[in-house]
Amino acid sequence: MVRCDQESIVATTAIGSDNITRLTLRQPDDWHVHLRDGAMLAAVVNHTARQFARAIVMPNLKPPITTVAAAESYRQRIRAAVEPGLDFTPLMTFFLIDNADPAEISAGFTQGVFTAAKLYPAHATTNSSHGVTAIAKIRPTLEAMQCLGMPLLIHGEVTDPAVDIFDREQVFIERCLIPLLAQFPALRVVLEHITTRQAAEFIAAAAPCVAATITAHHLLLNRNALFVGGMRPHHYCLPVLKREHHRQALLAAATGGNPKFFLGTDSAPHAREAKESACGCAGIYTAHAALELYAEAFEEVGALDRLEAFASFHGADFYRLARNRATLTLEKRDWLVAKEFGDGRGAIVPFRAGQTISWQLREPSPASVTAAA
Ligand code: DOR
Numbered sequence: 001m002v003r004c005d006q007e008s009i010v011a012t013t014a015i016g017s018d019n020i021t022r023l024t025l026r027q028p029d030d031w032h033v034h035l036r037d038g039a040m041l042a043a044v045v046n047h048t049a050r051q052f053a054r055a056i057v058m059p060n061l062k063p064p065i066t067t068v069a070a071a072e073s074y075r076q077r078i079r080a081a082v083e084p085g086l087d088f089t090p091l092m093t094f095f096l097i098d099n100a101d102p103a104e105i106s107a108g109f110t111q112g113v114f115t116a117a118k119l120y121p122a123h124a125t126t127n128s129s130h131g132v133t134a135i136a137k138i139r140p141t142l143e144a145m146q147c148l149g150m151p152l153l154i155h156g157e158v159t160d161p162a163v164d165i166f167d168r169e170q171v172f173i174e175r176c177l178i179p180l181l182a183q184f185p186a187l188r189v190v191l192e193h194i195t196t197r198q199a200a201e202f203i204a205a206a207a208p209c210v211a212a213t214i215t216a217h218h219l220l221l222n223r224n225a226l227f228v229g230g231m232r233p234h235h236y237c238l239p240v241l242k243r244e245h246h247r248q249a250l251l252a253a254a255t256g257g258n259p260k261f262f263l264g265t266d267s268a269p270h271a272r273e274a275k276e277s278a279c280g281c282a283g284i285y286t287a288h289a290a291l292e293l294y295a296e297a298f299e300e301v302g303a304l305d306r307l308e309a310f311a312s313f314h315g316a317d318f319y320r321l322a323r324n325r326a327t328l329t330l331e332k333r334d335w336l337v338a339k340e341f342g343d344g345r346g347a348i349v350p351f352r353a354g355q356t357i358s359w360q361l362r363e364p365s366p367a368s369v370t371a372a373a
């Protein structure tokens, strides 16, 4: 089956009798990824750069990225860690803190250093202790961002310990997001890594300037995956996995063709010992097979022909960037995921470690795989 409309070049092909299926699509972008720094950056960045032309890079380093100079320097470190021959553009973000300086953010945006700013409610997740304690503390910044058309990226969970952890996204929408959008109706907002039916419905009904990213792991897993035969720390992320009916709503949103929903892996590497711990870190590492995992999810609901728009068009359009021209091809073929990347202390246990994935990128760059292995 080949479909060619105005922009789309999706082609799925059943080849010969062995029934391999191929899917060629425009090169995608990852609109939410954690690349970390130092040795961890070197270990992960080529997984992302091998598939994606661009990525929105999260600023929750230690210390967080709160100046133009810090973002420029981090961007250089990312570029230096990318394998020669891979064409990858990191898009930098500002970590919003209480009383953030609107002038610094505006300068970074107009100079092309910052693509967006990230709002972490203080203590909501990994490395977010410097996050925002009240929306009122960043009002001047949000006003400036609204004027500039600079996107605000939101980790949408309340931190109130009285709120059940499975309800924190929904309560955030009610308590924080609805009032924020009422105050800043023209602000361009991405609710990141949505996990609930309520979030999907809210985004679909919101103004066109409000969109959402969806991860592969929230499309593939429900909360049972946290407890299959015991505790599964490598399936722990924030927002935490939810019930099956929420996963079904996310699948419907991602595959429904609505341009408000686009790909954002939230691939978040942690060292094995930080995950397999009495107090394990939140984060699932999917960058080694991101597009392949989304393909599995889309295939589950018979929507592979919608993958290209979700992965390669909607995000670029929202960010007002050109769609990529290059293409890449996925093939339907089982392959075994490494048990870990790196070894000893600091090794990363990837999603599906030691198990199979049913789609594979054709001719991945051997150099990039080796570098990260
Ligand atoms: O699971 C997560 N991990 N969620 C986040 O919001 C942060 C991320 C990380 O930085 O590890």
Ligand code: ZN
Pocket (backbone or CB within 6 Å): 032, 033, 034, 058, 266, 268
């Ligand atoms: Zn994230």
